[in-house]
Amino acid sequence: MTFTLPDLPYAHDALAPYMSKETLEFHHDKHHQAYVTNGNNLLKGTEFEGKSLEEIVKGSFGKNAALFNNAGQHYNHLHFWNWMKPNGGGDKLPGRLAKKIDEDLGGLDKFKADFA
Template sequence: MTFTLPNLPYAHDALAPYMSKETLEFHHDKHHQAYVTNLNNAIKGTEYEGKSLEEIVKSSFGKNAAVFNNAGQNYNHLHFWHWMKPHGGGSKLPGRLEKKINEDLGGFEKFKTDFAAAGVGQFGSGWCWLQVKNGKLEISKTANGENPLVHGATPILGCDVWEHSYYIDYRNRRPDYLKAFVDQLVNWDYVDELFGKV
């Protein structure tokens, strides 16, 4: 199986002013493309060739850094583009998701605060997550291309806190980027769709 870079589900300028056309041109067209290219090269002639992306992520963790790093980042970014949409965010969540956030995370406002804190608190490059583990919603963070799949959880929302995700638009203001992500960009219907599959 050869992996390819899918088109963005919206125009490059559709998330402005919260995420600029320039950021998406670099982040999607160059960074994500590099993960896809490097993954295809890394799995040639290995045990990972022919496996699904999720299988590669799980089976290469701790065993093959070149494969895992590029598979993890490919997986993360395939969802990342769909975790955002033009005119996203807001406070109106799908009912079952809102109920679960209230039950497990103390309400939507607390979730937003804690999710952003996880992203701000991730030293260096990585991700912050809303994940499902053992039937409960949790907030977590991981370094580099790691994700909840390798820790027995299912990610249903993730925010990329590598500098290439926000530096063009926000410079060193990671908290402002995370606030804009949650308040203005999150595609809650997609989050709810993933939640329904867990």
């Protein structure tokens, strides 16, 4: 498999004001692209050519640290872009998580204040 940089599922400025257009351009277009480029270069001539990304990450662990790092970071970033969305976030949490935050941390507002 060859690593490829996916298009973002939203515009570069869609996450403002939480992530600026410039930050998103750098993180996606340069940072993630570097993992793709380096991963492809490190993949050449290895036993992992032609394998899925998941197989590369699992198989390179403990055997090829540089390939593992770049493949793992590429994998992480593929998910990262999809975890965010315009107008996302907020205070809506799944029920069990909200209950535990209330019980253990004094509620979401207190948790946010303490965390900050």
